[in-house]
Amino acid sequence: MSGFRRMAQRWRGAGFATVLLVILIAVNLLLNPTRFHPSAWGALIGLAAPLIGAALASAPVILAGRGGIDISVGPLMGFVNAIVIQLLFLKLGMSSPLVIVPAALLIGAIVGAANGFLATIVRIQPIVATLGTYLILTGMTLTILPAPIGPAPGWLKAMAGPWSAVPLALIFLFWWLVRQTPYYDQLMAVGSDDRAAYTAGVPVTKVRFIAYVMTGILAACAGLMLTALIGSADPNIGPTYTLIAIAAVALGGVSLAGGRGGLAGAAIGAIDIFLLQSVLTAFNVSTYVLQIAYGVILVVAVIMTALQERLSGRKG
Amino acid sequence: MHQTWFQSTNARVAGAFAVAAGLQIVGTLLIPGYSAPFAIRALLVIASLLAVASIGQTLVVILGGIDLSIPFIIGFANVVAAQLYGGGWNFGLVCVIVGVLAMLIGALNGLISRGLDIHPLIVTLGGGMIVQGAVLLWTGGFPSGSAPQAVSAFVSIGGSVGPLPVPALVPCVAVLTLLVALVLARTPYGRRLYALGSNPGAAPLALIDPVRMWMVTYAASAFFAAAAGVLLLGFTGSAYGDVGQPYLFQTIAAVVVGGAALVGGRGNYFGTIAGVLVLTEINTLLIGLGFRPSTVQAALGLVIVLLVSLYGRERHVSATI
Numbered sequence: 001m002s003g004f005r006r007m008a009q010r011w012r013g014a015g016f017a018t019v020l021l022v023i024l025i026a027v028n029l030l031l032n033p034t035r036f037h038p039s040a041w042g043a044l045i046g047l048a049a050p051l052i053g054a055a056l057a058s059a060p061v062i063l064a065g066r067g068g069i070d071i072s073v074g075p076l077m078g079f080v081n082a083i084v085i086q087l088l089f090l091k092l093g094m095s096s097p098l099v100i101v102p103a104a105l106l107i108g109a110i111v112g113a114a115n116g117f118l119a120t121i122v123r124i125q126p127i128v129a130t131l132g133t134y135l136i137l138t139g140m141t142l143t144i145l146p147a148p149i150g151p152a153p154g155w156l157k158a159m160a161g162p163w164s165a166v167p168l169a170l171i172f173l174f175w176w177l178v179r180q181t182p183y184y185d186q187l188m189a190v191g192s193d194d195r196a197a198y199t200a201g202v203p204v205t206k207v208r209f210i211a212y213v214m215t216g217i218l219a220a221c222a223g224l225m226l227t228a229l230i231g232s233a234d235p236n237i238g239p240t241y242t243l244i245a246i247a248a249v250a251l252g253g254v255s256l257a258g259g260r261g262g263l264a265g266a267a268i269g270a271i272d273i274f275l276l277q278s279v280l281t282a283f284n285v286s287t288y289v290l291q292i293a294y295g296v297i298l299v300v301a302v303i304m305t306a307l308q309e310r311l312s313g314r315k316g
Numbered sequence: 317m318h319q320t321w322f323q324s325t326n327a328r329v330a331g332a333f334a335v336a337a338g339l340q341i342v343g344t345l346l347i348p349g350y351s352a353p354f355a356i357r358a359l360l361v362i363a364s365l366l367a368v369a370s371i372g373q374t375l376v377v378i379l380g381g382i383d384l385s386i387p388f389i390i391g392f393a394n395v396v397a398a399q400l401y402g403g404g405w406n407f408g409l410v411c412v413i414v415g416v417l418a419m420l421i422g423a424l425n426g427l428i429s430r431g432l433d434i435h436p437l438i439v440t441l442g443g444g445m446i447v448q449g450a451v452l453l454w455t456g457g458f459p460s461g462s463a464p465q466a467v468s469a470f471v472s473i474g475g476s477v478g479p480l481p482v483p484a485l486v487p488c489v490a491v492l493t494l495l496v497a498l499v500l501a502r503t504p505y506g507r508r509l510y511a512l513g514s515n516p517g518a519a520p521l522a523l524i525d526p527v528r529m530w531m532v533t534y535a536a537s538a539f540f541a542a543a544a545g546v547l548l549l550g551f552t553g554s555a556y557g558d559v560g561q562p563y564l565f566q567t568i569a570a571v572v573v574g575g576a577a578l579v580g581g582r583g584n585y586f587g588t589i590a591g592v593l594v595l596t597e598i599n600t601l602l603i604g605l606g607f608r609p610s611t612v613q614a615a616l617g618l619v620i621v622l623l624v625s626l627y628g629r630e631r632h633v634s635a636t637i
Contacts, residue, residue, distance in 0.1 A: 066633075067579065069437075118621060123630040125578045127382070131565055132621035139614025146610075198633045205633075243384070243441055256435040288457070291449030299428065299442035306432045 016305045017252045017268045024275035031282040046160030046229055048274040049168060050077065053222025054245035055252070055270035056171055056263050057215050061119075061126065062249055064211040065191035065258020068119070071242050072130040073219045075137035076111050078238020080104045080223030082145040085152055085233035095153040104220045111137070112216015116209040134242070141235045150232030160228035167225055168267075171218060175263045178214075187211060191259030248273050251301050253309075272301070325582055328575025328627045332590035335623065339597035347604045355600075357482055358473045363596040364489040365471070365551065366566060367589055369544035371496055372422075372537025373567035374588045378500075379533050380513045380580025381436040385425060386541040386567055388444030389418050390560025393545025395451050395459040398555030402461020414542050421447060422538025423531040430530035440534075451557055459555035467550030485547065496585040509533065514581025569620050570595055572628060579630075594623070 029036050036044065054073055061068040084104055088094045111133065118129035151157075159167060178184050189197040190207045198204045223238070230237065246256075252269025254261030276297055280290045343350040369386060376383045393414045400410045425443050429436040451459075469475050475483030500506040512519040512529050520526055541560070548559050574591030576583020598619055602612040 118625070122625045123632065124621065124624045124628060125572070125630060127568070127578060128572045128624050128628070129621060131569065132617040132624075135565070135617025135620070136614045137617075139610045139612070139617065142610030143608070143614070194633050195637050199637065247438055247441060250435060250438045256437065286453070288449050288453035292446050292453065293449075295442045295445035295447075295449060298445070299439060302434050302438050302442070303428065303432055306434050 015253065016301065016308045017265065017272055020272050020301060021268055021275070024272060024279060027279050028275055028282070031279065035278075042162040042164050043160070045168070046164035046225075048271060049160065049164055050222055050226040050229055050241065051245065051248065051274055052168060052267050052270040053077075053171070053218065053225045054241040055248035055266040056175075057218035057222050058245045058249050059254055059261070059263050059266040060187070060211040060214040060218070061115075061208075062246075062254055062256055063187055063191045063258060063261065064208045066194055066208075067126050068191075068208065068211065068258060069126050069246065069256070070115060070130045070212065070215050070219075071127060071246070072111065072115060072133040072137055073215065073222070073245055074239040074242030075134050075141065076108065076216065076219040076238070077223035077226050077241055078235060079111070079137045079141045080107055080220045081227045081230075081238060082141045082233050082235060083107060084156075084224070084227055086145050086149060089153055090149065095155075097153075097155055100153070100156070101224065104224050105217055108216040108218070108220025108223070109213055110216070112213040112219070113209075115216065116212030119212060120205045120208045134239070138239055141238065145233055145235045148232055148234040148236075152227055152231045152233075156224070156228045157231050158228075159225065160231070164225075164228075167221055171221060172263070172267075183207070183210065188259055193259070244273065245270070247298055247302075251298070251305065253305055273298075325575050325584060325587065329584070329587040329590050331627050332574050332587060332594055332623070336590060336593035336597050339594065339601055343597065343601045343604065347601070350601075350604060353481060354473070359596055359600055360482055360486045361471060361473050361551070362600075363592050364485050365544060365547055366563070366570060366596065367489050367493070367592045368540055368547060369560075369563045370567040370570045370588050370592055371492070371540040371585065372534075373571050374496075374574075374576065374583065374585050375500075375509065375533050376436075376537050377568075377571050377576050377578055378509050378513045378580060378583050379530065380516060381429060381530070381534070382568070382578065383425070383440050383534065383537045383541075384437060384564060385421070385440040385444035385447070386537065387560035387562075387564040388448045389421065389538050389541035390545040390548065390563055391557045392421075392447050392451050393418060393542035394549050394559050395455055395555045395557050397546050398461035398463065398549055399455060399459055400461070401464060407464045407467075411546060414546065415539055418538040418542035419535040422535040425538070426530035426532070426534030427527065429534070430527045436534075448557065455557070457557075459557060462554055463546070463550040467546065468553065469550075471547050471550045493585060493589055500584055505532075510581055512580075516580075566595060569616075573620060573623050575628065577628070577630070594619075 054077060057073045058070060061070045084100055088100055088103060094100065115130055115133055118124050119126040186202045186207045189202055190204050194204050226237065248269035249266045250256055251272055252261065252265035252267065254265050276294065280293050349355060369390060373383055373386060397410050397414050400413065401407050421443060425436070425440050428434060429439045470483060471485045472483050477484045477487060480487060500509065508524045508529055511522060512524055512526055516526065545560060549555060552559065570591035571583065571588050572578065573594050574583065574587030576587060598616055599612060602615055
């Protein structure tokens with residue numbers, strides 16, 4: 001029974017997002033059975049993967065609290081996309097996953113560490129620090145890659161097709177391992193009340209720094225998934241993921257004040273947004289109506305999440 | 317806690333002004349004609365437009381919030397004003413309609429953010445997207461119309477008022493700056509704003525209604541964004557829905573470079589003006605040196621981080637207990 005209660009507790013934050021998920025899946029199945037047929041799941045997951053990846057990447061720093069946020073996630077995805085295709089694949093002729101994946105993750109870790117250094121050691125407000133990296137990464141991407149270019153290696157494109165679930169599964173395995181460590185408890189403690197955590201001996205700066213590095217690494221993964229999906233390099237797509245990923249995280253019941261929620265919620269929020277786009281597209285409305293509906297549902301969904309949290313007796 | 321002058325907001329503002337002046341000197345030394353009258357005029361006009369758009373962000377940041385709907389409201393005002401004026405409406409009436417609609421949108425942003433305790437980042441982003449979509453739907457993506465001659469003359473780089481060799485926009489923004497500073501420093505509204513921003517928990521005990529303050533402040537932010545949108549219409553000559561997009565991060569950067577803290581309760585509009593001048597100087601200088609826009613953007617990011625790490629650092633957690 002206590003196991004069930006713990007499950008309920010874990011899912012309560014993402015409650016509304018989960019309900020929305022079920023509804024949206026049902027609606028999508030009714031509207032568009034062929035697109036959602038099991039045989040098409042590979043391509044479908046590949047299509048949703050960059051947004052899910054971006055949302056997962058945004059989560060750790062938000063969980064770490066005190067205004068923790070990383071708006072450079074989108075540009076970092078674009079930067080990884082540009083480096084992998086333009087520099088590694090086309091210029092240096094390296095196509096092996098054993099080169100590309102570690103190189104991408106290393107870039108992510110370095111950028112994440114830079115963000116972490118600025119936000120936790122120099123102690124610049126996170127949104128300003130990552131705005132700085134946002135501008136730097138966008139500028140560097142456009143310098144390396146002034147115009148879109150292709151193609152991508154075959155194995156990478158397969159990651160948006162039949163094998164699209166693999167990268168996401170690996171991320172969840174990684175997060176599951178993190179949850180088994182004391183670091184996870186420290187992260188949540190710092191996120192909910194950093195002063196109490198500090199007085200209890202938690203190394204607050206170190207915990208937050210690691211959260212930024214994790215965000216960087218996950219953003220690099222999302223960059224690879226983006227590369228797999230578009231099968232080319234495009235300097236303009238990455239930055240568009242930033243704000244929508246943060247919206248997905250909030251929709252998934254992760255408090256932007258920190259310390260509440262998790263990566264499962266972030267993923268559900270992202271899937272919600274993806275399915276929502278899919279429903280709206282199925283109605284064949286103009287892209288303008290789509291954008292209005294998108295904004296309305298985003299705000300309403302976040303309001304519902306807030307109301308539900310309030311009703312379930314937790315502080316808002 | 318005792319603060320020396322160097323840690324105060326005034327020092328940050330003075331620092332930002334010094335950086336702007338330093339950049340002007342560097343530009344004059346490196347680029348011929350950098351301090352020519354026309355170049356200075358162009359710089360002042362561009363800075364004034366950003367200054368108007370940043371008023372709201374300053375107020376909202378002092379309150380402890382953030383407003384991502386500014387670029388969308390700018391685009392909204394820009395397109396709607398052009399469209400209605402092009403349709404033969406009286407321009408005064410057009411401005412009133414645009415201003416009132418913008419304030420309603422802003423008030424709604426504030427109401428939802430504070431009333432329901434939802435992070436303003438999400439609310440203003442969602443609200444902004446709705447506004448942009450509605451405008452696109454109305455115009456079919458191809459806005460038409462233009463600004464009346466008076467507005468174009470008001471912001472024209474070549475314009476002049478009386479003996480002053482600058483368009484009327486520049487002295488007007490100077491007066492507006494003093495007014496905003498006066499409101500912040502000398503009115504009950506200003507005191508409530510700082511009180512609520514520095515301690516959201518205690519302010520209601522001093523009979524400050526947080527929801528009302530958020531609604532008023534976000535409405536003001538949207539109003540000034542709309543004003544910037546109409547001015548930009550005069551500046552560029554034709555309507556463009558995405559005209560506000562560069563202002564999304566520029567307003568935040570200006571406020572922060574000017575020494576305000578995004579946690580609320582600190583900062584003032586003089587600081588934002590200093591931040592606006594620094595950003596405009598860097599942009600002009602780097603483009604003048606022949607860098608590509610992408611390089612300019614990267615350099616801008618670097619400069620923001622450097623400046624804020626010089627004087628915008630937060631306290632360590634051990635110093636907040």
